[in-house]
Amino acid sequence: MRKPERPRRPTMTDIAKLAGVSQSTVSLVINHMSGAKVSSATRNNVLRIARELGYPVDRPGxxxxxxxxxxxxxxxxxxxxxxxxxxxxxxxxxxxxxxxxxxxxxxxxxxxxxxxxxxxxxxxxxxxxxxxxxxxxxxxxxxxxxxxxxxxxxxxxxxxxxxxxxxxxSEVLGGFAATMHLLDAGHRRIGFINGEAWIEAAAERLKGYRQALSTRDIPFDPLLVREGDWQVSAGHAHAQALLALPDAPTALFCANDLMAIGALEAARERRLQVPGQLSVVGYDDQDIARYTQPPLTTVLLPxxxxxxxxxxxxxxxxxxxxxxxxxxxxxxxxxxxxxxxxxxxx
Missing domain, CATH: 3.40.50.2300 (Response regulator)
Incomplete structure (x- = not known):
């Protein structure tokens, strides 16, 4: 007889998503940090959600x-x-x-x-x-x-x-998940703005991107892949170059959220609506990703x-x-x- 699966322990990330706050705010509340500028309403909401999930918030006496x-x-x-x-x-x-x-x-x-x-x-x-x-x-x-x-x-x-x-x-699976999300939305021309190739994470995210394309029998096009440096400026410059191609991509996958922010700005400058005329996916799920316009679809780095x-x-x-x-x-x-x-x- 198969043993029942052990339930996953709730994390601060789970609490942050349900409370609509950053993981840092959850940490401040959970650890009862004195002097933290967190409103009473936010504090009470975080503690309530934590208790409902079974996260330990009441330390032994x-x-x-x-x-x-x-x-x-x-x-x-x-x-x-x-x-x-x-x-x-x-x-x-x-x-x-x-x-x-x-x-x-x-x-x-x-x-x-x-x-x-x-x-x-x-x-x-x-x-x-x-x-x-x-x-x-x-x-x-x-x-x-x-x-x-x-x-x-x-x-x-x-x-x-x-x-x-x-x-x-699991960076390969992260790159695969981001690209498959765009493929499932019907995109076939997907640009990829990556980090430096010598960094292991960049190499594996590229591998995931290529694996996802192969599952839909879409040939890999090196013209759609650019190597950036993880900064906003690189995302902006490479997005501008990709969007200027004669057969421009309809979606961009950026290997981190900062470069995705640069890509969003490039789209705005070209008067392209996101997501109406261009879809964008980032990576890392930094706090800023939820406050971009529009809020950024991204991949969580755990x-x-x-x-x-x-x-x-x-x-x-x-x-x-x-x-x-x-x-x-x-x-x-x-x-x-x-x-x-x-x-x-x-």
């Missing part, structure tokens, strides 16, 4: 003192280049706290000497439970040799020898969920409840808003 908690070190190469890092830290921190652990975060800025000093210091801490080793760009890494005997989970990165558990976004998974897998390893080498590719679901219309309506 007598938590263990910090000194009694185990320590998980979150070691990353960068924090300041995008909002994604803070979302993964939120997920890792929440999971750690729920398991009576504290999360300590260090950013190395890719300085080997600094990373070595941090590792030496944390290995001397008797409270150390393990390490979440993270990167801002998905890529292959070399784990510092001193961590060989320390429980370690890789977040948004992986090793080529697969000796460590890791969690990365940063918070990856942070939670990394910490929970690490704790399970320590407790003997998880295999040492688990490689998770986390789903990147489509978030439908108002920037895509059926081709038959154009």
């Amino acid at each position: 007598h938590p263990a003192p910090p000194a009694a908690r185990s320590l998980i070190v979150y070691l990353t190469d960068e924090l300041s280049t995008s909002p994604h890092a803070m979302q993964t830290i939120d997920g890792a921190r929440d999971a750690a706290w729920e398991h009576d652990c504290l999360l300590s975060v260090y950013a190395t800025r890719n300085d080997p000497a600094y990373e070595q000093a941090i590792v030496a210091r944390m290995l001397a801490d008797p409270a150390l439970l393990g390490v979440v080793y993270a990167t801002i760009f998905t890529r292959a890494v070399t784990v510092p040799p001193p961590l060989a005997g320390v429980p370690t989970v890789l977040l948004n990165c992986h090793t080529r020898d697969r000796l460590y558990s890791s969690v990365v976004p 940063n918070y969920e990856m942070g939670r998974w990394a910490t929970e897998n690490l704790i399970a390893q320590v407790n003997g409840g998880s295999p040492r080498r688990t490689c998770m590719k986390m789903d990147c679901p489509l978030v439908e808003r108002d920037s895509v219309a059926a081709r038959s309506l154009i």
